[in-house]
Amino acid sequence: MGRPELSVPGVTFSRSQADVAHDIAAQTEASSFTDATCSGARTSDFFSSQAPGVAPQLDAVTEHTRLVTMTFGGNDEGVFSGSFFGCATISSTDVTGNPCERTYGPTFTDLIENQTYPHLVAALTAVRKKAPAATEVILGYPRILPAIGQLSCYRSMPIAMGDVPWLNHEQDVLNAAVSRAARETGARFVDMTPSSLGHDACQPAGQRWIEPAIAPVNAFPVHPNALGEAAMARQALLQLGH
Template sequence: MLRSVETRRRIPLTASLAVPAGLALALTGALPASPVTTAPTVDQADETAYVALGDSFSAGTGTRARTDNCYRSPYGYPALIAGAQGLTLDYQACSGATTADVLANQVGALGPETGLVTMTIGGNDLGFASVITECALPGWLSDCHGAINDGRQILQTQLPGRYDAVLGAIAAGAPSADVRVGGYPHLFNGRDCHLLTFFTRSEMDALNAATDELDALVEQKTTGAGYTYVEPRDAFGGHAVCDRTEWINGLSWPIVESFHPNRAGNIAYADLFAPGSGTAEASAVPAERTAQSESTLVRRQAETVLGMDLTSPANLRAARAAGIPTGTLQSVVRDLESGDTARAAAALERLSELDARHEARLGAHR
């Protein structure tokens, strides 16, 4: 049982809110200096109880170390915090979880003995996976901005009440806990460096802006409930998808690893939620093994594009309406189906060029 806040021994910790120091142990290359600011501490006692609630960002999805249907990676930030701070972790976070799932399946783990609660939640309520999937399609097949606006409608009308319900359940279940709720980082830097995703700059800007709106709500609700809001966007700046040092995966295999913080990103999150935790645990986090042969990579890319069914009657009609040469599109698909690595790689390049030309035409008419 944790003693009261007044009588517990507190270990002061500090954190860099720009670049968590622990990444120096996990990544190659020098990290720029950043300001140091005080941050909340994790209280220590003879017996500590830590419950990690939330979604895939809290389950460690993206670290390539799935352990169960919820993912719950040993390299997720809750596991890093527990290891660094000597806490007993009850890992409830689950990939794909919404606020309703937290209420139905996770908060039951809370109790009077719970000393620390961490959580990220809200992205799946807004259709995170479906929005990213829609926006990643070639421009003539997608309605990215429509998908984003559908999510924003839920954010503005329904998510505030859902967040109140979750925070109220935490307060009732763990009345003495130190509760820390995290926001989400920007995923994009304005450049799409992957042949198989077709994000335009305006789409990436809109996705980041939607993240800002979500984080503003999370901060408002969290601080309004008297809890600690954990801000990740500054720390993750310069480490988005396609940055030189990514803390967030781009398109990856298995696909579930895509667009989530990698092991370095979870070290960063650990330092933000419990300063010093990422630094303490970074040396115990092995490097991710992501290298693939060129032929394997091209084959997987070809299979992904073929799964888009680009030459279905409906998709060919959409391409024709957008001014995309359907003959070229059919030729691309034939080359992807050929099984020849060189032909498939060239076809992927042609498809990317088609999308770039489509975006340029749209820009010229705006």
């Protein structure tokens, strides 16, 4: 089972053939696997249809399932779309400052702690109930932005310089919530932050694992590209001992 990813406004449903699920299935030579990934998915889409004709993601899990891989949480409560894309719309008012942080303050981190976290626990618990013998793996999000704002990156990632550390903190809070939910439910957490440093959306093609908001090459804006998906699969397999 695959991965809901970073959301893009207006995108209802999309699935890549070069994602974590496909990469892991290929490398482990799985006899069978089901990819239930959906771009823009939320934890609620585990339990109900995300789009017409699309089954709830939890339907892909059965008592015979042996490995479930997931990345989700960033779309819940509109956290990533509201912050990363929302900040892009107001950054021009103060490119060197922190207009987004001043506008939203702790809004998104509060949503993560108070709403996203219990949703994560509920979804992971539901997977465990349907597939009690499965190894359940949830991956954290790779680093989207560099450590500090870079004016040279503004054309492709229009985030005000002072808002970059604020958004990085938000991502840290989300990944911590994912890790905590994994511990609570007996799932395995794969931390993508250390290995993804230096591969953020501001890096050149061939080095970045996340495509920028403007002119992405082979993935939706602010989504992992093929290199990023492969790196996430590699980290998951390393932690699983493969």
